Amino acid sequence: MRRHFVFCVVALNWSWVSSFTEAEVDDDGALAALEGSGRQFGRQFGPFEYIHPRLDAQLVSPLTTIAVRQGSLIKAESIQGKIKVHGSKSGNVQGEIVLAADGQTVIFRGNKPFKLGESVQVSVLGGLKTAAGFAGGLQWRFTVRESLPFSTDPLSKREKLQEQRRKIRPVGKSYVLDPPSVPDDAKSGMMDDYFIPRGVREGSNHTMMRGTFGFKNGFELMNTFPVAKYLQRNYKTIPPYFPRIRMSVPAKEGVQEGYVFFTNRRGPTNQREFEREHPWLMMLDNEGDIVFFTEVPGMYDSRGNLIVTDAKMLSFDAALFDHRFKKVKTFTEPHGYKKDGHDFKIDKDGGAIMMHEDTQYMRHKGRTVRINAAVFTEQDKYGNPVFEWRMWDYMTVDEMLQFGMLNDQGDVAHPNGISRSPDGNHVYSLRHMGVMKVNRRTGDVMWRLGGHHGFSDFKFVNEPRPFAFQHFAHEIKNGNILMFDNHVNHDGEVARAVEYQLDHKAKTATKVWEYTHGNQIYSLANGSVQRLSNGNTAICWGGMGVGPDMQGDWSAPFYTEVKPNGEVVMEMYFEDGQNSHSAHKYTRDQWWAEPHWPPALVLDSSNKDKIPRIHFSWNGATNVAKWLVYQGENGPPKRLTKTIDRKQFEHFVKVERARQVCEHYQVVAVDSNGKRLKASAVVKSYACKKNQ
Template sequence: MEATMSSQPSDAPGPPEDDRVTSARLPSIFCARALLASLLVILCVLLGLVPTRAACGNENNSKRKWGSFEYVNPRPNAMLVSAFTTIAVRRGSLIQTPLGPASYYFEVTGSKSGKHHHKGELRVGDDQKTVLFRPRDPFVPGEKVYVKVLKGLTALEDGRSRVLDEYEWSFYISRMPIKEYWIKKMEQGYDLHDYDHDFDRQLVHHEDADGDDGVEEETTSRALADEANDDLTYIAPDPSYRTLPADFPKIAVTFPASESTGKDDLIFVGTLFMRTNKEPDKKYVGYGLILDETGDPVFYKPFGTNEKIVDWRVNRDGHITYVGVPWSYYIGLDRFYEPTKRYQAQHGYKINSHGIEAFANGSFVCVIYDEQPVDMTRYDTKHGKKDTKVVGSIVQEVDGSGNVLNEWRSWDAFPLPRLVAESTSNVSERYNRFDALHVNSIDFMPDHTGDILLSFRHRDELIRVDRSTMDVCWRLGGVHGDFAFDREDIDYDGRPFRHQHDARVHPPTAHHVRRTANRTIDSTASFHVTMFDNGNKKSRYHRVHRMLIPKYSRAVEYAVDETNRVAHKVWEYRHDPDYYGIATGSVQRRDNGNTVINWGGLGIYPTLPFLTELDGHRNEVLLQMAFKEDYGAYRVTRQPWWGRSKQPPTVVLNRDVPFPYQLHVSYNGVTNVVSWEVFRSTAADGSDEGKIIEVPKTRFETIMPLPVVMSECVWYRVRARAGPIDAGTTVPQPSIMSEKVFGGATGREEACS
């Protein structure tokens, strides 16, 4: 098979010789809306409104298109810029420090606010390459800002000092009132719980081209608990446990195969739910969970009523990170489950819950949903209003000192006419809101560049962003993608995937490459990408069998050849019968080659499995889990983890059994407990306390019958014995006694005390 596109005209009779088509070519034939998009793009290019897509991986000197700099932020002529923005320039080489006052290097003047360079702060980023000017006061909404970098910044190149030339440009501040910025709302005591409804709109609003609005009702899929064989399914955790909260989520666990799934990696899942019109007042309790492969808890963190726990996982910096809606920042838990990190977006924005990637050096990359009031009557005469909230996407890379090293803004990359024409979403009449892009995952290219891969749900598209210049390098999928796909994997309007989530990049190595049995894939793939393809549309048109296939979700993997701009589907998995997850979902390729799938669905009936683990060779299901309640999950991972605790163990005396009573003991989150020591005393002050038994720990909660004691007054305490059983650490577990529990005669505790 040739690696290039067929040159045969589209109107030639019969099928083309090549069975690959670009995702840009078919929409111009089959979709009038995409044809309009094509014309608008051409017009924008002619007017100079569309940045030229860059070739990634070039040497720095070929990237410097802003005078002496490869990166400036905000960009020249940028619109809708935050009033709290910093100004950054970067050449790509180290900057000679220390620097003098900001006014020696920058002139920054607002058309309304006047001069800022005498009142701002000059900083050098932790990369020692990015120079930032931080104004003391915000800019005035609607003003034009003029920036001049004076001659004087010195770069160190090839062992020499190079004084950089002057460069000047201007940009425009958004007209959004200062009080509407998130940073000001926080200062004014904004009720965070008002944000809960906004999250519902963000997560669910996915209007397809056919006008669907809001949550769809689906009855074709069935829940795991309904379809599973009773002999293969059980409910976890053990109903005899007494140390867990009463509202702890119940999980249906299925083992259809006996092969090991790799017990060292634990399961990280946060509960997610959506209110529906049928049950608007139903209450839920949010939980962040760590489970083993039997569904037994390892750690649990309960949150407030109706709190949604999103993106709960171990991040690259070793912390468990999560954002609980309606919070406006990410939290990082350390190995003692203490909240020692807080990840906050800069420039006055609130962080978005769709993803964060945090690094050991203190930096992180996050996404932001930037709502701007826009007159949409010019672009959408049917639904648009003069004050429609248009949601742009922003990606920030923030260093450990709080500096914004990189900022990518959709307002710069996609002019508004193009956004409207190419988006699969419409203006929501219910909320007067237009979410044109809906960025929902971040990853990094496996090559030396570390470039950023972004997934846009409402564009059915992935893009690569050059991490040094923040230029768009290419687009994969969508209306005007740069890659040809296999014809059999293109739907009726030219899109290879729809409303995807969790796009992850893999090097083409043995652990990650999947090859179909009936197809030979060439070895020129630059990388592989996996994703959860939600499949949000009425149907897929199968071009080979020429038939409509009902909506379904799938895990899918493509081998991508950047040189020849082709993408081959090398693997996919669909459940039988099909599952359809309206939103959310994730796919993880584990180091052992297994694949972990979260089917999303928001917990709206039917409840779909939050975990299906597939064998790395035969696509056999090894493990499946689903919540029994109406919970879903945003993203699910299996990851190695060890934990400790500064809190005492939990101990409960069970009197609901025939004498002698039982002790129920657990240690939330501690992963190296090997046994439990039980201590007994008959004196209230514990003066005669002594160890009576030691019981091995085999699961989360240990249940032990107590020895018979002939005393009306008796108390028990327990202590964990820890062993060096955690790989990769020597951190000890503090020896902490539990609280005392009274095990004497019923009703005699007060008298005994």
């Protein structure tokens, strides 16, 4: 007979924390500690490398989950009953215990939110089984905030969502949390067919604001730039108010093959009023021809990145789309936070990392200040929160105000970028502070770069003007830090892309590459930079169409591709001065698509000769090699009249008898192997309509 006892060892140098060890005692009374049990020295949280909320954490969301990660794979059958939670107001808290998709993180989700202001005690009992044996236990406390963090989303509304609470279901030997079902939306914000024109947007009055401070306004040269290919061809299957794009530098030798992904964003006439008409998602090829477009509904934030994930899926806002442009899933914000629209990433394993701002009013030196503290979260492919980094846990209010920028909105940090580094950790971009790297397993800050007032761990050795107000800072494959440096409100105010090499022993940051576009571009906000597979760098200059004096319209390229030596091999502008929050290029191997909607086919005679034509395209399709054109007296037509090699987004065929003879038209897309992909709808000639 073997009996189990739990032994408690109090760690005196911790603030109210205990570490538990499970041991077995034989009948003869000999104590036999299991292998792998007990406190593992060198770890911050007893036997665990990560706990959430942190030890003695304050201002914790009442909707938080509780998580521990031991660092080894855990047997799913050993987790039940191992986490006990007690609130000073809630009493014993009932909930569910699940094992996340990584097989290492154990999560407790309470059935109800915690009470505001209560102290919560967490007890993780020994006995979580790993391959090495049994992990020890741990006990700690945290405190729930006194007031709600949701200025626009009250707790009562969140409580209603508890009715849709995730359900436990087994997956193999693990238990996962199913996220609440999302109503099926076949369109998913993506178009089903060509757009029906809804009227042309009234022309903007572009004040020709001359460049100041040495800056160059793109409007001064816009009429000298050739229009993009789709404008040269006078396409009929796109709406008349589709954005007009100019190729200031048509693609040259050495350009990276692939497609440019971007959105459009109209900037402010002042810092508070935004004009956002007709937000689009777009893809263009190197010739400036359309690959894909859709006008996004108002529910989406056009600032969000349109990107291809590591798993070669399409991501926008907080949604994931497949190669047919069907929505696979939508990620929900954990712990009651609101997602920040600046950035969102989906990993190749299907998990997601996102940013938030947690607003609190704090007393500081005799006055009340508003602080929007940055929060970064990661969830697995099932929606389990497996990591959270809160600024409250790593900076005091004094440090936040010292490192950041205090304004009426409390925007001390302004998080605007999140990414996973090549070694699996996180890199965060804080516009008003700098850049930091965080250990994804433990939450520890590994280093901080740039900023001012003592924020940086590194000294710049060859940089007379360190970066400021940056966007899209991330670690690239060689370990260097690449970013878009807006550099507003600082000397020079010249925007650029810049790359730094960090020496972690000497604590120095060395500039190893930059591109400034001749010191001619001003960028108030937004922007991105991407190192391409052929060594080129893709730069979005952002700026939102606003110039240095915040008056008139201002134009900067939304996409510039440069070689390592600074030679521009491709560049594009929005004709009306819009820009993109970010722009990225992906190769044909990274992105291909066969949309779930059919090809578009329209009959039109608005050409200069007034000859009827059928125009056809397949928005989003990348694998069309040929078009089969069918005509006939009845529909669907059976007579193949033409086979056309696909050479551009849209093609047309003259149908000169369309006014005299009732005919039916249809086109079929064919791939390079001769496979028929999808047929368009059948369109009737003008004569058919007259005879009806």
